[in-house]
Amino acid sequence: MVDSDLLSQDGHGSANSLRPPDEAVVSIIRTAEELKEALHIRQRVFVEGLGVPLDEEIDAYDGGGDPQKVAQDVVHVLAHMNGKAVGTGRLLINPPIRQLPKAQRISVLDEAQGKGVGRRIMLSLQEQAWARGFRGVILDAQLKAIPFYEKLGYKVKGDVFLDAGIEHKKMELVFGGGASLNNE
Numbered sequence: 001m002v003d004s005d006l007l008s009q010d011g012h013g014s015a016n017s018l019r020p021p022d023e024a025v026v027s028i029i030r031t032a033e034e035l036k037e038a039l040h041i042r043q044r045v046f047v048e049g050l051g052v053p054l055d056e057e058i059d060a061y062d063g064g065g066d067p068q069k070v071a072q073d074v075v076h077v078l079a080h081m082n083g084k085a086v087g088t089g090r091l092l093i094n095p096p097i098r099q100l101p102k103a104q105r106i107s108v109l110d111e112a113q114g115k116g117v118g119r120r121i122m123l124s125l126q127e128q129a130w131a132r133g134f135r136g137v138i139l140d141a142q143l144k145a146i147p148f149y150e151k152l153g154y155k156v157k158g159d160v161f162l163d164a165g166i167e168h169k170k171m172e173l174v175f176g177g178g179a180s181l182n183n184e
């Protein structure tokens, strides 16, 4: 019997062809074309959906549309489902904040939400952090998204603050449940 979950870890086309149709495939963005798809998703989810100003949504970590320009500092990922780009996210790795990389811009198109895409995006970013020797990941969570991150093991750190006019709380995941690195 072929275990499609095991095969799906290697990222090769042969494995992807064995995936169940509704399972998201997350890959690292390497081309300007892929980043364009990611920025389009962010525009729909954050700018049109949540009212974030476009000039706050897109920043220097987006490399002016060229992922290679910022590859030392940030890992962008793109999630596809049934061949369509439906979600994205990025991990700031340089400089780390209090020794940890920061997950940002986690977004899934409305029509693809609730199908495990966001979870796979986070697991992919965490894998990137782990592979670089980091001990965990931090992020700023919109209050509505806190239960989503809690299911992945993140813990709230600190009080509510406003970012782009939206209420957030800082959250942190320490791999293996180790001690927090954030003493704020």
Ligand SMILES: CC(C)(COP(=O)(O)OP(=O)(O)OC[C@H]1O[C@@H](n2cnc3c(N)ncnc32)[C@H](O)[C@@H]1OP(=O)(O)O)[C@@H](O)C(=O)NCCC(=O)NCCS
Residues within 6 Å of the ligand: 045, 105, 106, 107, 108, 109, 112, 113, 114, 115, 116, 117, 118, 119, 120, 140, 141, 142, 144, 145, 147, 148, 151
């Ligand atoms: C938050 C977001 C990324 C989640 O992505 P998603 O693909 O819908 O989430 P998943 O389907 O992977 O959910 C994984 C688990 O979290 C739960 N979950 C997801 N969003 C949730 C929410 N808002 N409240 C409670 N639980 C939630 C799911 O029910 C699922 O639980 P299960 O494992 O018990 O079945 C997505 O809803 C989104 O893009 N929202 C708008 C943008 C946003 O707020 N981004 C976060 C910025 S901090």
